[in-house]
Amino acid sequence: MTSGSALPTDSDLQTHGFENSPTSRVNLKLETRNSKLETRNLKLETAFTVELRGIRKTFDHFVAVDRLSLTIREGSVYGLLGPNGAGKTSTIRMMIGITMPDEGDVRLFGQPFHREQLSRIGYLPEERGLYKRMKVLDHLIFLGRLRNLSEQEARKRSLDWCERLQIADWENKKVEELSKGMQQKIQFIATLLHDPALVIMDEPFSGLDPANAVMLKDVLIKLKKAGKTILFSTHRMDQVERLCESICLIDHGRAVLEGDLKKIKASYGKNHVQMQYEGDPHLEDCELIESFNNYGNYVEARLKPGADPQALLRMTAERARISRFELLEPSLEEIFIDQVRKHA
Amino acid sequence: MHNVWILLKREYLERVRSRSFIVFTLLMPAFMAGSVLIPAKIAEMSSGGKTNIVIVANDAELATAVGHELSTAKQESELGTDAANLPQRTYTVEVDTDTSDAERDRLTQQLGEGKITGFLWLTNDALADRKVQYSTKEAGDFERPRELRNAIRTAVTKQQLAQKGMSEADVESLLQPIVVKTVRPEKGRKGASSTEIFITAFAMVVLLYAVVMIYGMAVMRSVIEEKNTRILEVLLSSVTAKELLAGKILGVGAVGLTQILVWVTCASLFSAPGLMFSGSGVHLPMLSMLAFAIFFLLGYLLYSAMYAAIGSMVNTDQEAQQMQWPAMIPIILAVFLMNAVIQHPNAPLSFWLSMVPFFAPILMLVRVLIEPPPLWQIGLCIALMVVTIFALLNIASRIYRVGILMYGKRPTLPELRRWLKYAG
Numbered sequence A: 001m002t003s004g005s006a007l008p009t010d011s012d013l014q015t016h017g018f019e020n021s022p023t024s025r026v027n028l029k030l031e032t033r034n035s036k037l038e039t040r041n042l043k044l045e046t047a048f049t050v051e052l053r054g055i056r057k058t059f060d061h062f063v064a065v066d067r068l069s070l071t072i073r074e075g076s077v078y079g080l081l082g083p084n085g086a087g088k089t090s091t092i093r094m095m096i097g098i099t100m101p102d103e104g105d106v107r108l109f110g111q112p113f114h115r116e117q118l119s120r121i122g123y124l125p126e127e128r129g130l131y132k133r134m135k136v137l138d139h140l141i142f143l144g145r146l147r148n149l150s151e152q153e154a155r156k157r158s159l160d161w162c163e164r165l166q167i168a169d170w171e172n173k174k175v176e177e178l179s180k181g182m183q184q185k186i187q188f189i190a191t192l193l194h195d196p197a198l199v200i201m202d203e204p205f206s207g208l209d210p211a212n213a214v215m216l217k218d219v220l221i222k223l224k225k226a227g228k229t230i231l232f233s234t235h236r237m238d239q240v241e242r243l244c245e246s247i248c249l250i251d252h253g254r255a256v257l258e259g260d261l262k263k264i265k266a267s268y269g270k271n272h273v274q275m276q277y278e279g280d281p282h283l284e285d286c287e288l289i290e291s292f293n294n295y296g297n298y299v300e301a302r303l304k305p306g307a308d309p310q311a312l313l314r315m316t317a318e319r320a321r322i323s324r325f326e327l328l329e330p331s332l333e334e335i336f337i338d339q340v341r342k343h344a
Numbered sequence B: 001m002h003n004v005w006i007l008l009k010r011e012y013l014e015r016v017r018s019r020s021f022i023v024f025t026l027l028m029p030a031f032m033a034g035s036v037l038i039p040a041k042i043a044e045m046s047s048g049g050k051t052n053i054v055i056v057a058n059d060a061e062l063a064t065a066v067g068h069e070l071s072t073a074k075q076e077s078e079l080g081t082d083a084a085n086l087p088q089r090t091y092t093v094e095v096d097t098d099t100s101d102a103e104r105d106r107l108t109q110q111l112g113e114g115k116i117t118g119f120l121w122l123t124n125d126a127l128a129d130r131k132v133q134y135s136t137k138e139a140g141d142f143e144r145p146r147e148l149r150n151a152i153r154t155a156v157t158k159q160q161l162a163q164k165g166m167s168e169a170d171v172e173s174l175l176q177p178i179v180v181k182t183v184r185p186e187k188g189r190k191g192a193s194s195t196e197i198f199i200t201a202f203a204m205v206v207l208l209y210a211v212v213m214i215y216g217m218a219v220m221r222s223v224i225e226e227k228n229t230r231i232l233e234v235l236l237s238s239v240t241a242k243e244l245l246a247g248k249i250l251g252v253g254a255v256g257l258t259q260i261l262v263w264v265t266c267a268s269l270f271s272a273p274g275l276m277f278s279g280s281g282v283h284l285p286m287l288s289m290l291a292f293a294i295f296f297l298l299g300y301l302l303y304s305a306m307y308a309a310i311g312s313m314v315n316t317d318q319e320a321q322q323m324q325w326p327a328m329i330p331i332i333l334a335v336f337l338m339n340a341v342i343q344h345p346n347a348p349l350s351f352w353l354s355m356v357p358f359f360a361p362i363l364m365l366v367r368v369l370i371e372p373p374p375l376w377q378i379g380l381c382i383a384l385m386v387v388t389i390f391a392l393l394n395i396a397s398r399i400y401r402v403g404i405l406m407y408g409k410r411p412t413l414p415e416l417r418r419w420l421k422y423a424g
Helices: A010-020 A025-044 A088-095 A115-120 A136-146 A151-164 A180-192 A210-225 A237-241 A261-268 A309-319 A332-343 B002-017 B019-048 B060-072 B101-113 B124-129 B143-163 B168-174 B194-229 B232-236 B241-270 B286-313 B317-323 B325-343 B348-355 B360-370 B375-403 B413-421
Strands: A048-059 A062-073 A077-081 A103-108 A121-124 A198-202 A229-234 A246-251 A254-260 A272-279 A289-294 A298-303 A320-328 B051-056 B091-096 B118-121 B133-136 B183-186 B189-193
Touching (some): A048 A088, A048 A229, A062 A103, A062 A229, A062 A246, A062 A254, A077 A088, A121 A180, A254 A332, A309 A320, B002 B241, B019 B241, B051 B060, B060 B091, B101 B133, B194 B317, B194 B325, B194 B360, B286 B317, B286 B325, B286 B360, B325 B348, B348 B375
Parallel strands (some): A077 A229, A121 A198
Antiparallel strands (some): B118 B133
16 A cells, blocks of 8 residues: 555545535435445445544644544554654544544544444543542542443442452542552553443553553453454554554654555565674675664664665675574664655 | 533532531631621620729719719610610729829829729810810720710710709600611511611622632632643543533532532521621521522622633643633622612612623622612523623633643633634
């Protein structure tokens, strides 16, 4: 998939225009046809939990999100990536109705956005907090109640989760008495209490100590196995690279790259070489290599576009003893930097 | 509505359970009771002490008469209410006919040593000038000069009338005091005096002003706290900004009502017979209570909407203090204007001022309490307030909706105008 595919095509916008136009007999017919098409699509392909179609949001003269489209398959782990201020949080806020897009539309669980869908979504915002003076259990029940759980159900689930995350002793303490890490755990419980089908986490690992980060990762993997859809938003690409199946790279409010992570990487080809050697391979004057980083008897090198790695292997094997030679895909970070440079 | 209820309940319970609420709610009646009972106690104690007065006069007979008046005269309350409750002072009067300067010095010295409470310089010259000097150390006692004045006037009048040949009985009946008592007739009820009405109106307005300010600011502080704890976005993923605002304003308002209810209950216990200050009972007919309840609720909604909008624009309490003048000035102005409205409740100016929704909670309430205006005026005033409240809530929720997600710089006025236009 190429970067251009993230932008909505003309036909996309037209379809959306028809759906929202005032009712008439013609439109009604069209809609029936559309819905039939949709049902067929559902059968043929995997269902989309989230579909954004050309959404746009401006604040004053600043364009926060610019005609962004993306689709998130049901049961997948999706990464919304980009530097700080790229428009990730604005995109998520529109996805769950905290703000409304100026243009474009949002579809959740195969239907246009409506507020009742929120009870199926768990959202951990980047700016997260708790009422400091509330007791932990009361707080969890309160948040659970807002997610349409009954008082008893919210209490039962809160107690279960506290047990699971080993904070059961703290249920009746006030939030302000808890350590930062424990407060984070409360946040995760609050996000997952109502067993949401879609979990959205904005910078979930920021400010987490390693132990809690591992705990969160394990919880998320369990959720994925249970068939939940998970959306990550982060600027730490290395963390998400291992977890996500699909990604959307955002820069300046635009999607610069969207789709299956493996395919994206494959389209870049394996242009990185890691090599372990004895002797001196003399890479300085090699015309196949764009750049390299030499550690003495270990080197990481980036090939020039179109260069044949086999030729590099033959050349270096003549000069030094090679004990390991590995071709690698570029890291997500490199792909991102490359894309941003292209679009700049 | 379901969400508003959950938010309201949390806001209410967390506040009512807090230690500061319990302490403040219980301390206030104690303070009020104290401010009523302690002065009464002090007055009682001071009146228990004997008052030694030396009356220096050329005419011993007159001096004796003044002393007699002082110790027997019924004290009339200027309030025109039952004077029996006032503490009666007991006087020991000594008559001194030595009007020399040496005697004056001697008395001054005695005064300094605390042997006498004061001395009255009632010489013939002073009487001719109609200016009598009373020397004492208790310069702060405002009651005493009045008592002395009355005693002297009565004694002098009696003496002169007697000299003109009037019988003692005639003089007595002539000097019977006449008390004018102002009453407001009310259906099926004994009239209440204007003083009672005034005191009640004043107390109610002060209470309303205090509670509207306290709880308006509580709404503001609570919005700032939510911004600072960063919980808003967590909440906004399940409720709308409007629901959040409604839950907060209603929840805090319910706390205010609870507090007033506790206080009113305490006050009605304290105003039980014999405990009220100076016998001027707080006068609370049902209509006044109803008016208070209505204007408290409307006033609270109006001002808390403004405070919520201000709270959402700022990040700290300090910033809020600089920004809260738009909400403070109208209500303070209303309190300043209150006096004029009390004196002429039905003047055209009072009518127009009380129609301004920002002043109405204070000024219309005062009018209703002092001299109920025609019903159409009350109705119009309430209608204007309701319209204003809806408009303000609409504006406030728009500012709130954008403001709560904004951290950092305070918005400028043009920015604020653009906030109002944002779509959701």
